[in-house]
Amino acid sequence: MSNLSYYGWTDNLLREKEASNFNDLPHGRVTVSHKTRYEVVAEEGFFSCELTGNMLYGRDSSEYPCTGDWVMFQPVDANKGLIMDVLPRQKTLFRLKSGTVSxxxxxxxxxxxxFIVQSLDDNFNVRRIERFMLQMVGERIQPALVLTKSDLEYDREVVETALRHLSAKMPVFYTSIHESDSIEALRAFIQAEETVVFAGSSGVGKSTLINALCRKEVFKTATISASTGKGRHTSTRREMVLMQGGGILIDTPGIKVFGVTNDDSEYLNEVMDFSRFVGKCRFNNCQHIHEEGCAIIEAVERGEIDPGVYENYLKLRKEAWHFTASVHEKRKREKSFARMVKEVKKNSSKNR
Ligand SMILES: Nc1nc2c(ncn2[C@@H]2O[C@H](COP(=O)(O)OP(=O)(O)O)[C@@H](O)[C@H]2O)c(=O)[nH]1
Ligand SMILES: [Mg+2]
Ligand SMILES: [Zn+2]
Incomplete structure (x- = not known):
């Protein structure tokens, strides 16, 4: 038996379940997602689940279950099941599929x-941190920056200067696997029954960190598959593990860069710390790109905004625009396709 509250089950989720057509089925949380198979932890133990056709058709692939989702499933035997429904999602971390804009x-x-994880040896990159943050702010996920390998050589002043515009909105942790105090500080930041995802390039030390936070044993037990009894490797697939003393940790395979998957300039203004200038431009429809009397451009000229920050702001705005334009285009195509199908049906019934 697993007590699902350790995995983040709440009364709110129970109410959501009660509203589902499948509320008589057991529920569980996806701990690993493979291509078409999902490892689900439920009160009765671990189940290896597949999706029913219902779950596949008429859904965008971004709506398929992912690690951390709560699902209702029909048990097939003691450790296999079929996922019938997914509870409404909140606070989801998305990425852009590589090679696509939308x-x-x-x-x-x-x-x-x-946790945005970067290592201090050669992985620290503030432009990538801004991208990660944009994703998180858009979903109301609280970001934190974890700078690993602080035992190696790096210039603390350079790092702190680069983070000046971000540090007010996000705690920053410097960690080293060789300094247990630094790991304890991070552990103290994770509350019981809180779900924390670790994102960053491969090799920055995410798995090492999770192991240290979980004190190993918990990591191993939580990742042993009930169906095969075998342990798993950490970096090739996403995994969820329980931290001793609370906290549900999700490891991700290396994610180097996040593409933009929302188009709300307010989030971007918030991340870049531009909010204090917004509304102060000469024109109230100012796009902050080249307009006369733009408060943001003037702040760049006065040296109050780092030119690198402003440049990345323009870049992210452009990507956000491409994302939205492409989503609109796709919807338009889908609509006209649906109309065509309707026409064809109408005509064929007329000709019968
Ligand atoms: N010097 C140092 N090396 C570390 C630290 N944390 C992790 N590493 C090393 O970095 C490498 C990659 O770690 P890993 O956890 O597999 O990275 P992941 O791909 O992000 O999961 C391993 O060789 C670790 O031993 C640290 O705090 N200091
Ligand atoms: Mg790893
Ligand atoms: Zn402006």
Missing amino acids: EKQAIAAHVDKA
């Missing part, structure tokens, strides 16, 4: 905090 892919759902 295809989203859900990485983790029902996430309270996201």
Whole structure:
């Protein structure tokens, strides 16, 4: 028996379940998602589940279950099941599918905090941090920055200067696997029954960190598959593990860069710390790109906004625009396709 409250089950989720047509089925949380198979932890133990046709058709691939989702499933035997429904998602971390401008892919759902993990040796990159943050702010996930390998050589002042515009909105942790105090500080930041996702390039030390936070044993037991009894490797697929003393940790395979999957300039203004200038431009429809009397451009000229920050702002705005334009285009195509299908049906019934 697993007590699902350790996995983040709440009364709110129970109410959501009661509203589902499948509320008589057991529920569980997806702990690993493979291509077509999902590892689900339920009160009765671990189940290896597949999706029913219902769950596949008429859904965008970004709506398929992902790690962290709560699902209702029909048990087939003691450790196999069929997923029939997914509870409404909140706080989902998406990424852009590589090679596309508008295809989203859900990485983790029902996430309270996201750790942006970068290593201080050669991985630190503030432009990528801004991208990660944009994703999180858009979903109301609380971001935190974890800078690993602080035992290696790096210039603390350079790092702090680069983070000046971000540090007010996001706690920053410097960690080293060789300094247990630094790991304890991070552990103290994770509340019981809170879901935390770790995102960053491969090799930055995510799995090492999760192991240290979980004190190993918990990591191993939580990732042993009930159906095969075998342990799993950490970096090739997403996984969920329980931290001793609370906290549900989700490891992700290396995610180097996040594409933009929303188009709300308010989020971007918030991340870049531009909110204090917004509304102060000469024109109230100012796009902050080249207009006369633009408060943001003037702040760049006065040196109050780092030119690198402004440049990335323009870049992210452009990507957001491409994302939205492409989503609109796709919807338009789908609508005209649906209309065509209707026409064909009408005509064929007339000709009969
Ligand atoms: N010097 C140092 N090396 C670390 C630290 N954390 C992790 N590493 C090393 O970095 C490498 C990659 O770690 P891993 O956890 O597999 O990274 P992941 O791909 O992000 O999961 C391993 O060789 C770790 O031993 C640290 O705090 N200091
Ligand atoms: Mg790893
Ligand atoms: Zn402006």
